[in-house]
Amino acid sequence: MSVNAYVRAQKVAATPRSTEYRLMSEITGEMLAAHEAGLSGVKLAPALHRNRQVWSAFRNLCIDPANALPEELRAGIISLGLWVDRYTSLVITGRESVDQLIEVNRTVMSGLANENGTAAHEPA
Template sequence: MYQFSYAEVAQDTAVDARERERQALDHSIALLERAAKNGPRSRDAIEAIYITRSLWAILVEDLGQAENGLPQELRAELISIGLWIMNEAEAIRAGRSTNFKGIIEVSRMIRDGLN
């Protein structure tokens, strides 16, 4: 029978969580890229905006929890980025912007930082 220390299990869980976050960001980015091609009033844009805003709402909520293991300054910066992404997505939904490219670029940077 295998025995693992709590630290090993916790590390595996953190790695799994980062991988799930990376996959969720990949999905959001792919939707945003398709929406950028098909326009801000397309069905693809509606789906991309909904998924992106939902994802970042979850991430921002998690980052705001005291139990989150990231340093407080990094958490605050990521929350600010998340709020910016959600605001940009809302501006696209409301017809005030078409800034898919900005959201995609920032999302890629965050995804790539999940190593």
């Protein structure tokens, strides 16, 4: 099977939740790898920026009244997204560790995996 055929098959089979899980896994893996490499503060910025972007996208999607998620879940995602934004600033300035951001992402990934009926996987 060629790579293009594999990519096409993956796009057809992918659900929004599995795509969100895969994205969160990649980003969490980036933050974890940077942290394990001894990076902190501003040196984590590339991984933190990507994490902040995805949480901003989640917030914006949940603000949309046409979003079909339950209102309580949407409010929780918006709240988490705002926390991620504020906490990321603390991590970049060296006042906090990236550990809590990694933990939040892992918790969300676990929820996404449980919704899919798949086993939760640790990021690479």
